[in-house]
Amino acid sequence: MIKFENVTKIYPGMSSPAVDNLSFTVPSGEICILVGPSGCGKTTAMKMVNRLIDATEGAIFVLDEQGDMSNVLEMDPIQLRRSIGYIIQQIGLFPHRTILENIGTVPQLLDWDEARIRNRAKELVTMMNMPIDFLERYPHELSGGQRQRIGVARGMAADPLVMLMDEPFGAIDPINRNILQNEFLRLQQEIKKTILFVTHDIDEAIKMGDKICILNTGGLLEQFDSPANILAHPANEFVEDFVGADRALKRLNLVRVEEVMNAHPPLLQATQDVEQAVGFMVEQGIRFAYVVDADRMLKGYVRRRDLKGKTGWVNEFLEPAAITILIGTSLKDALSEMLVVDYANVCVVDGKNRVRGLIDTNMIHEAVIQSTAASEAEEA
Amino acid sequence: MATDLAQRQNKFWREMLNGWMSILTKPSQDTFRAQKAQSDPLKTVLGMFILGLVLGLRALAVKPAALVTGRGTEVILVDLLRMIFFTEVGFFILSLLLFIIAKGFRGIGSFLQQSYLLSLITVPLGMIVVAFLFVGEKLGLTLIAVFNPLSPAGVLGVFVILFALYGFLLLLFAMQAAHEMPASAVIYTLGALFLAWGILRIASMFIVGEENIITTEWVFIAEQWVKGTAQELLLGHLWLVAFSVSIAIVLGVTMGIFITWPSRRPKLSHLFILIPLVLFLLLWAASSGLLGEGMADQIMSAAKDWSRSLKRIDNLYFGPLLIIVAALIAKPAAVGMIMAVFTIILYALFLTGEVASDFTLYIAGIILTIPSVALFGAMIKPLGIGPFNAAFALILYAQLPILRNTYIGIKAVTPEIVEAGRGMGMTEGQLLLKVKLPMAVPVIMAGVRVSIVMLIGIASIAAYIGNDTLGRYIFEGIYRAQEKRYYAGAILVAALALAADYFLGWLQNRLTPKGLKGRRETA
Numbered sequence: 007m008i009k010f011e012n013v014t015k016i017y018p019g020m021s022s023p024a025v026d027n028l029s030f031t032v033p034s035g036e037i038c039i040l041v042g043p044s045g046c047g048k049t050t051a052m053k054m055v056n057r058l059i060d061a062t063e064g065a066i067f068v069l070d071e072q073g074d075m076s077n078v079l080e081m082d083p084i085q086l087r088r089s090i091g092y093i094i095q096q097i098g099l100f101p102h103r104t105i106l107e108n109i110g111t112v113p114q115l116l117d118w119d120e121a122r123i124r125n126r127a128k129e130l131v132t133m134m135n136m137p138i139d140f141l142e143r144y145p146h147e148l149s150g151g152q153r154q155r156i157g158v159a160r161g162m163a164a165d166p167l168v169m170l171m172d173e174p175f176g177a178i179d180p181i182n183r184n185i186l187q188n189e190f191l192r193l194q195q196e197i198k199k200t201i202l203f204v205t206h207d208i209d210e211a212i213k214m215g216d217k218i219c220i221l222n223t224g225g226l227l228e229q230f231d232s233p234a235n236i237l238a239h240p241a242n243e244f245v246e247d248f249v250g251a252d253r254a255l256k257r258l259n260l261v262r263v264e265e266v267m268n269a270h271p272p273l274l275q276a277t278q279d280v281e282q283a284v285g286f287m288v289e290q291g292i293r294f295a296y297v298v299d300a301d302r303m304l305k306g307y308v309r310r311r312d313l314k315g316k317t318g319w320v321n322e323f324l325e326p327a328a329i330t331i332l333i334g335t336s337l338k339d340a341l342s343e344m345l346v347v348d349y350a351n352v353c354v355v356d357g358k359n360r361v362r363g364l365i366d367t368n369m370i371h372e373a374v375i376q377s378t379a380a381s382e383a384e385e386a
Numbered sequence: 387m388a389t390d391l392a393q394r395q396n397k398f399w400r401e402m403l404n405g406w407m408s409i410l411t412k413p414s415q416d417t418f419r420a421q422k423a424q425s426d427p428l429k430t431v432l433g434m435f436i437l438g439l440v441l442g443l444r445a446l447a448v449k450p451a452a453l454v455t456g457r458g459t460e461v462i463l464v465d466l467l468r469m470i471f472f473t474e475v476g477f478f479i480l481s482l483l484l485f486i487i488a489k490g491f492r493g494i495g496s497f498l499q500q501s502y503l504l505s506l507i508t509v510p511l512g513m514i515v516v517a518f519l520f521v522g523e524k525l526g527l528t529l530i531a532v533f534n535p536l537s538p539a540g541v542l543g544v545f546v547i548l549f550a551l552y553g554f555l556l557l558l559f560a561m562q563a564a565h566e567m568p569a570s571a572v573i574y575t576l577g578a579l580f581l582a583w584g585i586l587r588i589a590s591m592f593i594v595g596e597e598n599i600i601t602t603e604w605v606f607i608a609e610q611w612v613k614g615t616a617q618e619l620l621l622g623h624l625w626l627v628a629f630s631v632s633i634a635i636v637l638g639v640t641m642g643i644f645i646t647w648p649s650r651r652p653k654l655s656h657l658f659i660l661i662p663l664v665l666f667l668l669l670w671a672a673s674s675g676l677l678g679e680g681m682a683d684q685i686m687s688a689a690k691d692w693s694r695s696l697k698r699i700d701n702l703y704f705g706p707l708l709i710i711v712a713a714l715i716a717k718p719a720a721v722g723m724i725m726a727v728f729t730i731i732l733y734a735l736f737l738t739g740e741v742a743s744d745f746t747l748y749i750a751g752i753i754l755t756i757p758s759v760a761l762f763g764a765m766i767k768p769l770g771i772g773p774f775n776a777a778f779a780l781i782l783y784a785q786l787p788i789l790r791n792t793y794i795g796i797k798a799v800t801p802e803i804v805e806a807g808r809g810m811g812m813t814e815g816q817l818l819l820k821v822k823l824p825m826a827v828p829v830i831m832a833g834v835r836v837s838i839v840m841l842i843g844i845a846s847i848a849a850y851i852g853n854d855t856l857g858r859y860i861f862e863g864i865y866r867a868q869e870k871r872y873y874a875g876a877i878l879v880a881a882l883a884l885a886a887d888y889f890l891g892w893l894q895n896r897l898t899p900k901g902l903k904g905r906r907e908t909a
Contacts, residue, residue, distance in 0.1 A: 056809055058805070084812075085811070086811075087808070087809055087810060088810065088811030089811075092806065092810050094802060094805065094806055094809070095802065098803055098805070098806035099806075100803060100806075100807070100901075101825070101901050102825055102900075103899075111807075111812075112810050112811060115810070115811055115812060115816070144900065144901035145901065146901065160810075
């Protein structure tokens with residue numbers, strides 16, 4: 007847990023504060039994103055936690071290993087920093103040290119013995135899906151994405167309860183950034199760290215955050231809430247502008263297809279009789295239907311008008327499905343795929359191409375309206 | 387039939403002339419490549435024949451005595467034929483040598499093609515040279531006059547040089563076209579030939595016993611070596627530099643580190659600095675007589691005894707070092723004062739830190755501008771002549787490169803990296819030792835390298851104030867007007883500097899952390 011209590015930072019010689027009376031709490035095991043335009047003091051706020059910058063007023067509490075909340079301003083900064091994971095952009099790796107030495111930085115400062123450091127490094131590198139022989143390499147021998155993974159591993163080396171991440175994926179190309187973000191989210195589900203994460207990218211904030219803290223120039227807290235609530239109910243005009251005019255679309259990012267799809271769709275069996283199939287479609291009131299085999303594996307689809315008056319098996323009239331949506335896809339991605347075809351509904355499949363449900367644009371629309379209503383009800 | 391032959395002959399001569407003209411008017415690799423297709427050994431041989439003939443005629447024209455002394459036409463003909471023969475043979479031998487070397491550098495051309503392309507340069511340029519020599523001789527111009535920039539004929543020298551460059555360029559193009567190899571390989575090929583020629587030429591000097599600057603120099607250095615003087619001076623030179631540089635590195639790197647950090651307040655614990663300071667001041671006060679003449683006499687006589695006994699130790703290799711140490715011991719007052727002053731300077735920089743960086747670098751820069759002879763002279767009064775004076779000056783001179791490179795090297799460490807280290811809980815000391823200094827090593831070593839090479843030069847001037855360095859040859863040479871002596875000094879100092887630079891380059895590479903080598907700056 008990280009708790010900011012009326013924290014203010016005024017740099018010497020400046021009249022206006024960089025961070026102004028900031029109060030919020032990051033619950034244990036959650037990711038809180040500090041986001042805002044440049045000059046909003048988000049990095050300053052983060053650096054006050056490990057005292058790279060000292061707060062002028064107020065107090066910051068961090069949950070320590072004994073389970074007590076202790077004020078960082080009363081702690082020895084060196085010990086404090088060693089107990090907090092610190093992850094910055096990949097250029098922060100030490101170029102003259104091997105990956106092993108880089109990962110082992112904090113453990114070495116904590117006087118772990120060599121074997122223990124090596125074991126921990128091996129464990130972390132494996133966790134990051136990288137081969138163990140990377141440990142003997144130097145940062146310049148790795149790609150940007152690999153270096154950033156090492157940066158994350160280095161921050162986690164001493165298994166801190168709290169981690170600070172300063173635009174960790176900022177300098178990486180969009181494709182790799184997406185991969186790294188997903189990997190990190192998966193990892194976070196296992197490790198459950200309390201994380202304060204700084205970014206200027208609202209999309210990243212919505213994607214990564216359990217809570218988002220939007221700061222305005224001068225370090226003013228504009229809104230502190232969950233991503234869904236921020237998108238549904240921006241507190242003021244600033245937040246509304248900051249999250250962008252497409253915030254309804256952004257909210258689609260927060261919902262996965264399996265949450266809104268029809269999980270019991272009308273399906274045809276490949277070995278079904280045509281006449282029977284037409285009867286089924288009339289009964290369901292649908293003009294076309296997806297066809298699966300005995301294992302619910304997607305075979306294609308058939309149109310009612312193609313079957314009318316014909317005899318034989320359904321699979322003789324199959325047409326291949328042009329798109330399917332993988333389970334776990336966000337509604338935004340699903341929608342953008344659906345917009346390019348003229349299907350009334352699209353199959354949601356799992357990794358083995360088994361049909362798990364159907365989704366159409368109406369369902370997506372409804373989901374947006376419902377989530378707005380739900381968060382309104384929550385507020386009331 | 388006859389007209390056909392005549393036409394073919396006509397074509398042959400025209401092609402030959404065209405070949406010469408084209409490389410003169412359109413000098414490029416492509417011209418040579420185009421000529422490659424028309425390569426014909428007969429043209430090569432004929433071309434050289436013509437050149438040989440022209441050379442022979444010129445020789446006869448220069449020495450008409452041969453005509454006058456009543457030698458017969460046959461003799462003249464034999465002379466001409468001999469000249470032609472030597473031209474042909476000489477050309478082909480040279481071409482063969484070039485060909486063999488070029489093969490060694492992965493050239494792919496054929497010998498005949500290469501010879502043809504070379505003859506395209508040699509024949510027309512050779513004839514032009516002969517023509518100019520002939521005219522020049524008739525006008526009474528000498529080589530010395532042509533290459534003397536002060537004589538009116540000197541302007542011709544410029545053209546001669548341009549002409550030679552043009553010839554060299556053509557040679558490059560021809561070899562490149564003949565062997566399809568990169569320009570660097572061509573340079574190596576030609577260089578190897580010149581090197582071989584140089585070695586043979588020098589060898590011949592010694593075999594024949596020619597007396598010129600190279601042989602006399604060699605004999606002189608060899609004599610000095612046998613006598614042992616050269617080694618003595620070489621070691622004296624090296625030890626003086628090594629001693630000064632060791633101290634300069636400690637001092638310069640320390641100050642360089644101090645001027646990178648933020649200024650700090652004096653603390654009570656800093657009082658320990660008083661211990662060395664008081665000791666040094668005591669040493670100075672006691673030996674300079676401030677604490678009573680008797681004490682000073684005692685100290686001075688003890689120091690002199692010690693110093694003398696050190697000087698008496700006869701060791702070829704460590705002798706010069708012992709002499710330097712002895713010179714320091716002999717002046718305890720100066721040592722105490724200098725150490726005290728440096729202690730104060732270091733502590734001051736320790737406190738001021740970055741604030742004083744510009745000022746410090748400025749001062750170090752000013753020190754470097756003081757002429758070394760003047761500094762040696764100015765220090766004669768307090769430090770006397772000899773190694774103490776020299777070492778003091780050398781230490782001061784070495785400061786700027788070491789100090790500046792330490793400062794730059796540390797400052798150049800990316801702020802993100804420093805921030806990462808600090809954010810992970812490194813103390814400032816750990817940051818310095820584990821991050822900043824290792825990353826600055828290549829830059830610091832570059833500064834040390836510059837310092838050492840510079841000091842090797844300045845140390846020769848230290849011979850002026852009675853140090854046994856290689857500079858002694860230079861000064862003796864000047865006083866006695868012995869060319870070979872100051873050349874010997876210059877050659878040995880240059881060789882020493884080159885060797886030191888090479889060794890330090892190797893050392894620099896060894897000391898650079900592995901991860902910093904081959905690092906590309908990637909975002």
